[in-house]
Amino acid sequence: MQLQKTGSQFRLSLINIAIPVLKSLGPEERYGFLKILTDLTRADKRYTVFEFALLTILREHLSEDCGRDVKVKYFKYAEVMTEICLLLSLLARIGASTEESARSTYEVIMKHFIPAPARIAEKADCKLSAVSQALQKLNLLSPRLKQTVIESFADCVIHDGKILPAEAELLQAIALSLDCPMPLLLA
Known part of the structure; x- marks a missing residue:
């Protein structure tokens, strides 16, 4: 099987298959692998959503901090609303064919957190x-x-009835970063 012909919908599966083997590497080898991968993603001076997701997923699985407890600091959505808005804006745009569609999806999902309409973050942000x-x-x-945040992000991904590989990849990176189970995506 040639990797080039597998298609982008299989990238996450291939990453997940490779993770156990990569975890078996020693600490120096894992660090070296991540450094080479980081250098490769920077080589063309473009940082794609897939590259971001790939690095985030692999760093989460291969870092020395993997599995350590995180001290809880925030107990209300209001304390992290800017961050929720940013990630939801990005997810809405990745899956939308138009800015209006992205805005509409964003507004529907934001109602999980606040009753009043919230503005989608600017693309530049x-x-x-x-x-x-x-x-x-x-x-x-x-x-x-x-868990509620990641479920809302999953709702954003499936809102239009189709799941793009970039949406699933970013959602998996977010779920891993938040140490939450990846929601089942059924569109």
Whole structure:
């Protein structure tokens, strides 16, 4: 089987198959692998959602901090609403064919958190570096609230009845970063 012909819908499966083998590497080898992978993603000076998801997933699985408890700092959605808005905006845009469709999906899903309509984050604000920072802060949310957040993000992904590989990849990266089970995606 040639990897090029497998299609983007199988990328997550291939990553998940490779993770146990990568975990068997020693700490220095894992660090070296992640460094090479990071360098490769930076080589073309473009950072795609897939590259972000890939690095996030592998860092979560291969880091020395993997499995360590996180101290809860936030117990209310209001304390992390900016981060929720940012991630939901990105997920809505990835799956939408138009800005209007993204905005509509965003507004529907935001009602899980606040009753009044909330504005979708500007495209320029949805940089992947900002997403990393948002994930770090959301990881400090209480486990019960994290689960609701990830379920709402999954609702965003399936809202239009189709699931794009980039949506599923980003959602898996978010779920891993928040130490939440990946919701079942049925569109």
